[in-house]
Amino acid sequence: MTWHAIFLCCCCMLHMLLLVTGSNSYPKNINIWPMPESVELGNKTVVISKDFNLKIDGTSKYKDKSGILKDGFTRLLDVVTSNNVIEYNFGKVDQSLILQGIHVVISSEDDRLQYGVDESYKLNINPKGNPNYAYIEAVTVYGALRALQTFSQLCHFNLNSRKLIVSQTPLTITDRPRFTYRGLLIDTARHYQPLPMIKKVIDSMAYAKLNVLHWHIVDEQSFPLEIPSFPKLWNGAYSRHERYTVAAAAEIVSYAQRRGINVLAELDVPGHARSWGVGYPALWPSKTCQEPLDVSNDFTFKLIDGVLSDFSKIFKYKFVHLGGDEVDTSCWVLTPRIRNWMKQKGLNESTAYEYFVLKAQKIALSHGYEVINWEETFNHFGNKLDKKTVVHNWLGGGVAEQVVKAGLRCIVSNQDKWYLDHLDNDWEMVYMNEPLVNITIPEQQKLVIGGEVCAWGERIDGSDIEQTIWPRAAAAAERLWTAPDKLAKNASDATSRISNFRCLLNQRGIAAAPLSVPGRAAPLEPGSCYFQ
Structure with missing residues (x-):
């Protein structure tokens, strides 16, 4: 075994320990790509319900007549559930730690996509008051779609419980793009x-x-x-x-x-x-x-x-x-x-x-x-x-x-x-x-x-x-x-974050190349996705 392989093996073991040794074991440097404008983290872990659903808040001007938001939510469920078989028998789990769905409030009813459309959003998971729902606030439906993408990266499969979880809640993200x-x-x-x-x-x-x-x-x-x-x-x-x-x-x-x-x-x-x-x-x-x-x-x-x-x-x-x-x-x-x-x-x-x-x-x-x-x-x-x-x-x-x-x-x-x-x-x-x-x-x-x-x-x-x-x-x-x-x-x-994102792309069926090789070459040798 080469020294390079030994190093990768050790790094791989450390990374796996961080990822799978418990529901609160994720690194404090949260894996989101691209990095949001503002992230506030807590220390709780919530579990995604089997009946996780989308609700458009009654105060929202946007009613999703074209189904853009619904389609985005369906795609979210597809990508976060496709890589593992999830068990939903929750037993005596604290009900306040079960995430039932996402409430969305969009202030513009206009869903036309054009240059300069507002893509900002605020995402709040497991907040006080109604901890069973995540909340998205956005000016346009396209800001809400960006929030759903961020949410999808926060969902992890826990190997101990066999459940889909979100760690480090209550979690609040405020975000907007730098360039149009x-x-x-x-x-x-x-x-x-x-x-x-x-x-x-x-x-x-x-x-x-x-x-x-x-x-x-x-x-x-x-x-x-x-x-x-x-x-x-x-x-x-x-x-x-x-x-x-x-x-x-x-x-x-x-x-x-x-x-x-x-x-x-x-x-x-x-x-x-x-x-x-x-x-x-x-x-x-x-x-x-x-x-x-x-x-x-x-x-x-x-x-x-x-x-x-x-x-x-x-x-x-x-x-x-x-x-x-x-x-x-x-x-x-x-x-x-x-x-x-x-x-x-x-x-x-x-x-x-x-x-x-x-x-x-x-x-x-x-x-x-x-x-x-x-x-x-x-x-x-x-x-x-x-x-x-x-x-x-x-x-x-x-x-x-x-x-x-x-x-x-x-x-x-x-x-x-x-x-x-x-x-x-x-x-x-x-x-x-x-x-x-x-x-x-x-x-x-x-x-x-x-x-x-x-x-x-x-x-x-x-x-x-x-x-x-x-x-x-x-x-x-x-x-x-x-x-x-x-x-x-x-x-x-x-x-670490872009390596995580590259592996996430692979999990979603996108043939992203290893980081460690020039351009589009194959992996150099056996090893973890996270260290190639």
């Missing part, structure tokens, strides 16, 4: 992701309180989405079996919305669009020079208008992502027709790129969207961008600082830390990446609306997407949710 935008990008253009896999990703995002699924649907390799206005576009899909109908896309949006997650659709133009021309060759500069999209052709912008019109019927989020990155304009110069058009317009390669991006922005704005663009657009002509533009940083550090100084909003995804397809970006690097680095003026800090981890799909398909995302995305989730003074000062201080 907490995203994860998936890429279905480089590899098609089946609908059930996208839904599993959405479920796992909800566990970590991420709230935006950035769906990079199409790219130069494939165009898998049905566009009714231009039905030949999905001729650019890899195959007939690797396509998303309008109904399927709407199902993804609805599925995410009921979990408090917005879907941000991306239409990356003018580069990354070669697949568009499979169905509509007129979009290519020429048959031999196939991207970026033809800037000189009115049909290009007519088609973009049609796509965004169809998008607006499916994707209800405030924003649409129009890409704008990595645009190689050499095909425009090499094609005589386009070169002559540019000359007539008084444009060169750089200003033609600007022309395209700004015209696409105007089209998106006409459909009621605000626009997100990759940072190259800001780097080349930031002062020309629409003032509602959100600049998406990815190339490196220092860009967010310049964006907010210019008065524009920013999303941080710098690739050296928050690109999950970079397998050498370990969870500690992800955790310590601070979106507000060198941004100290409060008015400018508010312009950083959040951040996003990106799982680009060149080497990700249905077989490995989950372990590429998790647990590293959880590190970013805490950075984006938790108040700065509650974040671990060093990533190593969060190791």
Whole structure:
């Protein structure tokens, strides 16, 4: 046996002792991920009743007509009871220590999910007065869903009693997110992701309180989405079996919305669009020079208008992502027709790129969207961008600082830390990446609306997407949710909690990779989940 194995074995035994030697034996550092704003603990343990139920308090304005809260409660019961067989013969247990259900009070009757929706909540378990119920207070149903996720992490199976328990009660948690935008990008253009896999990703995002699924649907390799206005576009899909109908896309949006997650659709133009021309060759500069999209052709912008019109019927989020990155304009110069058009317009390669991006922005704005663009657009002509533009940083550090100084909003995804397809970006690097680095003026800090981890799909398909995302995305989730003074000062201080969360994901059927390996590798050797 190696020294490493001996160490893991000893740590494993210690951890198991802490977890299973009694109903009050859980560590005082409570295992919640991401860490809430405020936690107050007691010293009692309550037992979850077999008839654990949901009650919407009579004072609540929200009546759950759409069933979002009920569905969230059903999912809570599923995840907390699925990993063990629970015994409910309580015998002479003190009745005040049996938790019968959750009372929920929501002050807003509006259940529309949009940018900036209030996700704050207060969770009280085993309080004085009525100790048999947990209480959730929230402004919106989405705050209540976040509270249910926290509650699910507080429930433990006790091996001595064979019951589901919550320790350290009375317990009061007050919580709210630090950033409004907490995203994860998936890429279905480089590899098609089946609908059930996208839904599993959405479920796992909800566990970590991420709230935006950035769906990079199409790219130069494939165009898998049905566009009714231009039905030949999905001729650019890899195959007939690797396509998303309008109904399927709407199902993804609805599925995410009921979990408090917005879907941000991306239409990356003018580069990354070669697949568009499979169905509509007129979009290519020429048959031999196939991207970026033809800037000189009115049909290009007519088609973009049609796509965004169809998008607006499916994707209800405030924003649409129009890409704008990595645009190689050499095909425009090499094609005589386009070169002559540019000359007539008084444009060169750089200003033609600007022309395209700004015209696409105007089209998106006409459909009621605000626009997100990759940072190259800001780097080349930031002062020309629409003032509602959100600049998406990815190339490196220092860009967010310049964006907010210019008065524009920013999303941080710098690739050296928050690109999950970079397998050498370990969870500690992800955790310590601070979106507000060198941004100290409060008015400018508010312009950083959040951040996003990106799982680009060149080497990700249905077989490995989950372990590429998790647990590293959880590190970013805490950075984006938790108040700065509650974040671990060093990533190593969060190791125990994120290890616990990783094992929790495994228990819930999410293939989260070990912490101790780079990216998505297998465990190095036998050992406890909690120490891998």
